[in-house]
Amino acid sequence: PTLPPTNTPTNQPTSAPTNAPSHPPTGAPTPSPTLAPTDAPTNKPTPAPTDTPTTEPTPMPTKQPTLPPTTPPTLPPTNTPTNQPTSAPTNAPSHPPTGAPTPSPTLAPTDAPTNKPTPAPTDAPTTEPIPMPTNIPTPAPSGAPTNPVTPAPTNQLTPAPTNASTPGPTPQPTTPGPTPCTGADITVDVLTDNWPQETAWTLTNTCTGAQINSPTSLARSTQYLNNYCLPAAQYTFEITDTYGDGICCSYGQGSVSVVYNGNQMLEENAGAFGSSSITTFGTCDSDSTPPPTPSPTPADITIATFNPTLGVPKCSSITAACTSGSALLDGTGGNQEPNPSNTLDECIDGANGKYHSDESVDQITVSAIGGGSLQAGALAVIEAKVWAWSDGSQDMADFYYSASVDNLDWKLIGSRPAGGPDERTLSIQYTLPSNSPLQAVRVSIRYQGSPNECPGGAWDDSDDLVFAVDPTPASLAAAAAGAQAPIPVPPSKAMDSSQCAAIGEIDRKRCEEGTLCVWKNGRNKGCYPKTSGDTAKGKGKAKGKANKVSTSDDHAA
Secondary structure, three states, X not given: OOOXXXXXXXXXXXXXXXXXXOOOOOOOOOOOOOOOOOOOOOOOOOOOOOOOOOOOOOOOOOOOOOOOOOOOOOOOOOOOOOOOOOOOOOOOOOXXXXXXXXXXXXXXXXXXXXXXXXXXXXXOOOOOOOOOOOOOOOOOOOOOOOOOXXXXXXXXXXXXXXXXXXXXXXXXXXXXXXXXXXXXXXXXXXXXXOOHHHEEEEEEEOOOOOEEEOOOOOXXXXXXXXXXXXXXXXXXXXXXXXXXXXXXXXXXXXXXXEEEOOEEEEOOEOOOOXXXXXXXXXXXXOOOOOOOOOOOOHHHEEEOEEEOOOOEEEEOOOOOEEEOOOOOOOOOOOOOOXXXXXXXXXXXXXXXXXXXXXXXEEEEEEEEOOOOOOEOXXXXXXXXXXXXXXXXXXXXXXXXXXXXXXXXXXXXXXXXXXXXXXXXXXEEEEEOOOOOOEEEEEEEEEXXXXXXXXXXXXXXXXXXXXXXXXXXXXXXXXXXHHOOOOOOXXXXXXXXXXXXXXXXXXXXXXXXXXXXXXXXXXXXXXXXXXXXXOOOOXXXXXXXXXXXXXXXXXXXX
C-alpha cells in the first residue's frame, strides 16, 4: 500500500487495494501470529517448569538446572548382583560344604568292610616265604630220628690211626685268562643321546690309514662298549654330531670315553663337544711301544698373562699347553672384556651385544698333541670357549695362526659352526710352523658373513693368544708323530637364510646389518631372506692394520 500500515489494522479493507503486495510474502508464516510479538525473548526461565520433558530437547538449554539433584541413592549397589535374585534369600547356607568331596562316589557303597578271612585257604605254600612264620609247632613230632641209633656199642677200641695223610681233592681244571694285549689296548665307550642318527665316530690308525667306524645304525640312549687290541701305532679317535650339539645334555644324557693302555684319553662326561671332538694318542715308532702320554695335566698348562707391549695374553715359557685362562678374554670390548681389543693389530670388537647373551670369545688354549711341549713341526690343537647368540645357527668361529708375532701373516686354518646356544667349546688341529720361537693364534666369532682376519661386524669378537714354541728339531718319536697331517676340517655349511624369519622386532638391527637378511616395512613387516634385488646394508669396515690373510695347504686343517 502507498502509506505504511497502521499499528492496528482497520476493520474495513481499503477501497482500492494494490495489484501486488509491496513485499514478497514471508517464507514461513506463523500459523497464528501474535497480535503483539516481543522484540526479544525473555532472559528469565519460567518459574514453574513442567514435570515431564518435552518430546524434543530445547535448542537453548538453561545453564543451571531448575532443581538441585537428589541426595545419594537410597541403597548402595550390590557388589555381585544376581541375574535373578531369590524372593527370600537365606542369611546363611543351610549346610556347610563337605571338606573332601569324592570325584565320583560309588552308586551302592557297602555298609561296612568285611572282617572275616577267606573260608578256604590254599593247601599249597606260596612261592615266597611268609614274612611272619607261625608260632605253633607241628601237631606231632616224627616217630623216629632220622638216622638209626647203634643197637649195641662195641667194647673194642679204634686201632691206631695211620700216619699217612688223606690225599687232597683233585683240583678242578681252570679256564685260562684272556691273553694280554701287547699292542694298543683301546676301549671306546659311547652312550648315545635321544638323536643317535646324528652321531658317528671313527678310530683311525694314522700310521697306516686303517679305520674302524661306528655302527651304521645306532639306537637312542644305548651304550656301545668296544675293546680293541690293535697294533702299536698312533691313533686318532673322532666323534661327530651333525646337528652340532654333541650328545649331552639338551637332548639326552649321552657320554663318550676312550681309554688307551689303561690311560683315560677322553673323559666320560665329554659329551658336550658341539660338532666334533678329536683325540690323538700313541706313536708311529714301530721299534718300541712307550706308554701313552695323556692330555696335558693342569701342572703342564701355563696360564698366560697380559702383555701391555703386545696388547694380548702371552705365555713366555715353553710348555705342553698355553691358555688365556677364564678371565683375560671374557666378554667383548663392547661389554666387559679386560684390555680390549686383545689383538696384535688392534682389530676392534663390535660395539653391540650384551655379556653372555650375544657373541664373544671367552678363552683360547693351545696344546701339544701326543705329549711333550709345543714344538715346531709338531701337531697342536686350538680349543676355544665361545658364546653364541640365540640357537647358534647364525654364528661361526674362524681359527687363524701367524708364524711370527713381529711380522704378522694370518693364515686361516678353518671354521667351525657354533652348533648350539650359549657357551660352546670348539677345537681345530694344525701343524706348528718353524719360522719363529714366538707364535700367535686368533679366534674370531662372527654373526653371519664370511671368514675375515678382522670381521668387524657389530656383534663380532676377535682375540689373540701369543705363546712360545721350541724351535729345535724334535726327537725321532716326536718328529714321526709331528709328521702326521692334522685331522681335516670338513667344509663349513653355508648359513641358512631361512632363519631370517625367526628374527623379530627386538633384534631388528641384526636383520638390517646381517649379510643374509633384510628388514622390510609395510603390512607384513619383518625380516626376510635377502635377494639380489635388495640393497644390502654392508657391515662396518674392520678397524685396525690391514694384514695379509691366506690359506696354507701345508698347515691348514
